[in-house]
Structures are given as C-alpha cells and as structure tokens.
Amino acid sequence: MPFAVIDGQPLHYIDQGTGPVVLLGSSYLWDRHMWAPQIEALSQQYRVIVPELWGHGESGPLPTHTHSLDDLARQALALLDQLDIAQINLVGLSVGGMWGARLAFLAPERINSLVLMDTHLGAEPEATRQYYFSLFKMIEDAGAIPEPLLDVIAPIFFRPGIDRESALYQDFRSSLQGFPRQRLLDSIVPLGRLIFSREDVLKQLPSLDRDTTLVMCGEQDKPRPPHESEEMAELIGCTLTLIPDAGHISARENPDFVNEALLTFLANHA
Template structure:
C-alpha cells in the first residue's frame, strides 16, 4: 500500500490505472474504499488516485498544526507533487468537496476539472454546527461512538428509505463502532471540528471555471440537501445533477448513475 509522509504523518492513498489523473476525495468518517465502484470503472481509462483522510482508513493521525481545510488542501497538493501530477480532475464528496474547492481556488492551474458532490462550502448553519459539536464532545469524553450515537450518526449518511440491515449500512456502522479511542480523540473529533467549523468560501465560487465544474448530490441527501447544491451551481454558473434514490454517500447508493455522470464529465475534460 503506498504512503507518503506529509507534515510528519503517513498519508495513505491508492494509485490505479493510467491516463489523465483523477483525484477522489471522500467523506468524513469514510475511507477510500467508499470509491470502489468508481475506481473500478474510471481506472480503465484514467489514473485514479484516492486518499484516506487523516485518522481514516490506513492514514496516520491528523498532523500537528493542522487547523483548517486550507491545511488539508495544502497536504493534498503535496500528495500531487509527490506523484508528479501537474493537472488533475478532482472529485470531492462532502468534506472532500469542502477542501477541494480551496485547492482549486489556491492552484487553479493544477485543476483540469472539479466535481463537487454532496457538499457545501458556506459556513455550517449555527444550530447544526452546535449539534455536531455536542456529538464530538460526547465522543471525546467517552472515547467511543456508543450504540446510541451510532443510531444518530449512521442514518445521516443515507437516504431515509435505505434498509438498515443492508451490507452498506451495517458495514459502515461496524467500522465506526470499532474506531479506537486514541484515533477518535486525536484525529476524528478534531477533523470533525475543522470540517463543521469551516469558514465561508461561497463568495469566492465565482472564481472557479464554470465550464470545468459540476455540482451534484443525492436527491435525498439530508445533511447537504439539494438546495445547497443548486445555490452553489448558481454562484459558479455551472450545471448540477441530482442523483436519484440517493442520500449523502450518493456514489454508493446509486453507483451506476454517479459513475456514468463522472465518465461523461471526464470525457469532456480530457
């Protein structure tokens, strides 16, 4: 498994296929395996890179001094430099889109295309932010995501009609339940506070290349509803797509639809 040391910590990533580069940046609380359907399809024609966020998957702890999504974007750029990738199409879902926008704004010459999925780059609405921060405090204090908290957290990521006995749902729940206390306290909780305490970059969306940008989200995404996707698409001046029968992790709830949209977007950009 390939790793690169960035800011003193090992960042884990996968690098599969050849061709124009695509960087897949996933959701908080998920690792790069969430992209399995897209990696399988896209790597037939493209060089696909997918990274594990700090404290997630096989990556090391959140590096000391990492305080904002701008830091996460800078660290991702260090990965691209390490891989000698000059230009990349970035597909960012949830927090991946939040720091992905910051990367695109800081080094537009490195971005070939940008897909923002199930994400929002405005500030978190205050009631939601306070609610999430209260959950982080509970996790920090106990060192575990309790069954009661799992009942709250896990459904956030899926459409309301999902079968809670499905493998997708149960596997995610089991992964969260198994997170060790030190990882939760040193990486997961601080990363959550960085994510939901983010600053507002909505005013800068007009700087993005509208012709090279697409916004999309699950039509039943609860934490990042379609209204936010439409708002961002209008500010950018780019198209948007709603993923049918999908919640927050839309690429896994409707993988065929998402993969088709991504392949069409990539074909236009390359």
C-alpha cells in the same frame, strides 16, 4: 497501500490505473472503500488516486498543525507534488469537495476539471454546528462512539428509506464502532471540529471555471440538501446534476448513475 509523508505523518492513498489523473476526495468517517465502485469504473481509462483522510483507513493521525480546510488542500497539493502530478481532475464528496474547491482556489492551474458532490462551501449553519459539536463531546467523553450514537450518526449519511439491514449500512455502522479510542481523540473528533467550524467561501465560487465544473447532489441528501448545491451551481454558473435514490453518500447509494455521470463529464474535460 503506498503512502507519502506529509507534515510528518503517513498519508495513505490508492493509485490505480493509467491515463489522465482523477483524484477522489472522500467524506468524513469514510475510508477508500467509499469510492470502490468509482475506482473500478474510472481506473479503466484514468489514473485514479484516492487519499485517505487523516485518522481514516490506513492514514496516520491528524498532523499537529492542521487547523483548517485550507491545510487539507495544501496537504493534498503536497501529495500531488510528491507524485510529480501536474494536473488533475478532482472529484470531491462532502469534506472532499470542501477542501477540493479550496485546492482549486489555491492552485487553479493544477485543476483540469472539478466535480463537487454532496458538499457545501458555506459555513455550517449554527444549529447543526452546535449539534455536531455536542456529538463530538459525547464521543470524547466516552472514548468511543457509544452504541446509541451509532444509530444517530450512521443514518445521516444515507437516504431516509435505506434498508438498515443492508451490507452498505451495516458495514458503515461497524466501521464507526471499530474506531480505536486514540484515533477518535487524536484525529476523528478534531478533524470533525475543523470541518464543521469552516469559513464561508461561497463568494469565491464565481472564480471557478463554469465550463469545467460540475455540481452533483443526492436528491435525498439530509446533511447537504439539494438547495445548497443549487446555490453553489448558480454562483459558479455550472451544471447541477441531482442523483436519484441517493442521500449523502451518493457514490455508494447510486453508483451506476454516478459512474455514468462522471465518465460522461470526464470524457469532455479530462
């Protein structure tokens, strides 16, 4: 995998296909494989770039002075500058949408179109923020994701009825189990705290271009329920597409539906 050195650390990324650029922003705790079905489908017509979050996949540790989602947006912009890419179509899921929208606020001239998937631009509700912080403390104390926590964390990402013996579920569970101690302490936990203590930027959403923005959400998304997406789509004035038979990682749970929706949207805007 190619990489760019940004803020002193190697940021690894996929770069596949040719044509207008589509940048895919991943969910927390997922590497580039989260987007495998989309990379395959979109790279037939587009140049698809998938940066891996700090501490995830092959990327290096969270750079020292990374304190906010605005820093993640700035770092993504630095990657585009290094690759000499002037404009992109940005598809961000979960935290990928959180920093993706901030990139659009920061540099609107760089964004041809924006898809916000299973994400929210408001602050994390206090109760869930405290809950996630308690999980981070347990991980920090253990220097690992303890076995009982694996079956607390993994289900958050999927629709309630997912087959827990399926390869999709088991592979993700195994990836959580495989995080090395130092990576958890240096990157995963601090990045999680950064994500879940984010500022509310909902008031900036009306500044996005309603005609080139799409909001999508899994119908059964638990951490980012559809009512949050409805609120965002209303503030932007853009279309909302609900993804059937999908929870938070809708790109993997219903890839055919997601691919068709993205290809249709990009055909009109990229």
